[in-house]
Amino acid sequence: MEFSVKSGSPEKQRSACIVVGVFEPRRLTPVAEQLDKVSDGYLSALLRRGDLEGKAGQMLLLHHVPNMLSERVLLVGCGKERELDERQYKQIIRKTIGTLNETGSMEAVCFLTELHVKSRDTYWKVRQAVEAADDSLYTFNQLKSNPGETRRPLRKLVFNVPTRKELGLGESAIAHGLAVARGVKKCKDLGNLPPNICNPDYLATQSLQLAEKYDTITTKVIGEQEMAELGMNSYLAVGRGSHNESKMSIIEYKQGDASGKPIVLVGKGLTFDAGGISLKPGAGMDEMKYDMGGAASVFGTMLALAELDLPLHVIGVIAAAENMPDANAYRPGDILTTMSGQTVEVLNTDAEGRLVLCDALTYVERFEPELVIDVATLTGACIVALGHHITGLMSSHNPLAHELINASEQAGDRAWRLPMADEYQEQLESPFADMANIGGKSAGTITAACFLARFTKKYHWAHLDIAGTAWRSGGKDKGSTGRPVPMLTQFLINKSGVSVEE
Numbered sequence: 119m120e121f122s123v124k125s126g127s128p129e130k131q132r133s134a135c136i137v138v139g140v141f142e143p144r145r146l147t148p149v150a151e152q153l154d155k156v157s158d159g160y161l162s163a164l165l166r167r168g169d170l171e172g173k174a175g176q177m178l179l180l181h182h183v184p185n186m187l188s189e190r191v192l193l194v195g196c197g198k199e200r201e202l203d204e205r206q207y208k209q210i211i212r213k214t215i216g217t218l219n220e221t222g223s224m225e226a227v228c229f230l231t232e233l234h235v236k237s238r239d240t241y242w243k244v245r246q247a248v249e250a251a252d253d254s255l256y257t258f259n260q261l262k263s264n265p266g267e268t269r270r271p272l273r274k275l276v277f278n279v280p281t282r283k284e285l286g287l288g289e290s291a292i293a294h295g296l297a298v299a300r301g302v303k304k305c306k307d308l309g310n311l312p313p314n315i316c317n318p319d320y321l322a323t324q325s326l327q328l329a330e331k332y333d334t335i336t337t338k339v340i341g342e343q344e345m346a347e348l349g350m351n352s353y354l355a356v357g358r359g360s361h362n363e364s365k366m367s368i369i370e371y372k373q374g375d376a377s378g379k380p381i382v383l384v385g386k387g388l389t390f391d392a393g394g395i396s397l398k399p400g401a402g403m404d405e406m407k408y409d410m411g412g413a414a415s416v417f418g419t420m421l422a423l424a425e426l427d428l429p430l431h432v433i434g435v436i437a438a439a440e441n442m443p444d445a446n447a448y449r450p451g452d453i454l455t456t457m458s459g460q461t462v463e464v465l466n467t468d469a470e471g472r473l474v475l476c477d478a479l480t481y482v483e484r485f486e487p488e489l490v491i492d493v494a495t496l497t498g499a500c501i502v503a504l505g506h507h508i509t510g511l512m513s514s515h516n517p518l519a520h521e522l523i524n525a526s527e528q529a530g531d532r533a534w535r536l537p538m539a540d541e542y543q544e545q546l547e548s549p550f551a552d553m554a555n556i557g558g559k560s561a562g563t564i565t566a567a568c569f570l571a572r573f574t575k576k577y578h579w580a581h582l583d584i585a586g587t588a589w590r591s592g593g594k595d596k597g598s599t600g601r602p603v604p605m606l607t608q609f610l611i612n613k614s615g616v617s618v619e620e
């Protein structure tokens with residue numbers, strides 16, 4: 119979809135549709151009032167007759183409003199003016215996009231960006247609108263024989279800003295929003311692809327193609343032989359039960375003169391997690407194709423970064439493998455020597471993510487990173503703790519944790535920090551090896567992070583557990599969310615220090 123910004127009055131727009139808001143109860147927004155005057159009270163008469171109350175998300179599509187240059191006017195209920203918050207704003211935008219898309223307007227001029235959302239500026243409103251629009255029109259039907267297309271889909275959306283002075287803000291909001299949206303879309307596509315197509319080799323091929331597309335990116339792929347030479351025995355053990363070779367892709371982004379230590383992102387890329395010998399129960403096991411959501415989000419973030427051409431040095435690692443039961447699979451009881459030299463007793467082959475990540479996290483030491491963030495659908499316990507709305511964040515470095523929380527709030531892609539106190543480390547003790555790969559029933563998300571912490575002592579590190587936020591389960595709403603691409607991209611925008619111009 120195409121986006122642009124403009125600053126003008128509603129009656130002078132020549133478009134398929136003009137979108138304006140109405141507050142509850144039956145109160146025109148300033149822009150709607152302007153239209154009302156021009157149309158000799160057409161809108162206020164409708165409201166008096168009770169056609170629209172103004173409840174959040176209500177829609178009323180009008181044709182041939184007097185004295186207008188546009189064919190249609192869409193009145194959008196915005197709820198009570200004082201109650202309009204970020205969440206409601208985004209929901210209203212989504213509803214509006216859906217309505218426009220289904221009612222034949224191929225283009226529209228949207229004045230909802232002029233609504234007052236507490237402590238949010240034009241940049242935020244336009245950017246969130248771009249991201250929400252793209253997100254809500256996403257479909258994954260490339261594998262259906264009859265995709266069923268919308269007849270006259272929405273193609274072009276113009277956001278109006280209150281003053282010409284804000285056009286610059288609006289334009290950078292669109293640029294940033296579009297880059298995030300592209301990253302999110304790629305992340306969703308990779309996630310939604312079935313595990314018989316999206317396997318470790320597929321992710322590696324995609325990573326190599328990214329380097330072909332962008333001059334700023336170079337990619338290197340490591341297969342099982344190189345992993346063996348490097349002593350990545352823990353990573354290798356996880357993939358041993360699969361016929362699909364484990365592959366780790368290293369995607370390096372470097373813009374022009376960006377020098378210095380890189381920011382490193384590491385994504386868990388289990389293209390399918392059957393649990394291995396500690397086999398998972400059958401119900402809903404298909405959803406373990408999403409166990410590469412961390413890797414997909416790292417990939418999407420690298421794409422957004424390249425689109426934005428930020429002056430940074432960033433390395434994205436796609437740690438891909440498949441966890442299957444097999445005669446050759448690793449077993450409970452096995453003791454693995456990790457790349458770091460530390461030994462791990464496997465008590466459950468379904469706690470495989472940390473076994474892949476620990477070697478990937480040791481591998482990235484060679485880059486002498488400024489900081490490392492890993493992203494993983496790591497623990498079901500994270501869903502118990504935080505549900506499906508908020509990502510779990512754990513970090514051994516307070517400033518990094520704060521920067522990530524800030525980015526997550528700015529991007530509307532929230533994370534919440536869980537503690538990682540030393541006491542939890544005791545749960546990982548093993549009588550036979552340096553540590554066990556599980557920490558028992560309590561605080562499963564934290565003990566998983568504590569496990570990773572033992573491999574990240576050489577740099578500043580944060581861990582994002584996206585088990586609850588990477589995809590939506592079951593039903594017709596099922597699918598990848600593209601998270602946490604918005605948070606990570608925002609983090610990088612902040613790191614690059616590019617200012618949002620007015």
Ligand code: BES
Nearest residue numbers: 409466468469495496497498499556585
């Ligand atoms: N990929 C799963 C975690 C997961 C489960 C994410 C369900 C989202 C939904 C991970 O590999 C796993 O199986 N973790 C185990 C760890 C346990 C054996 C300590 C879990 O959470 O049950």
Ligand code: MN
Nearest residue numbers: 391468469470
């Ligand atoms: Mn598992």
Ligand code: ZN
Nearest residue numbers: 388391409471
């Ligand atoms: Zn897993």
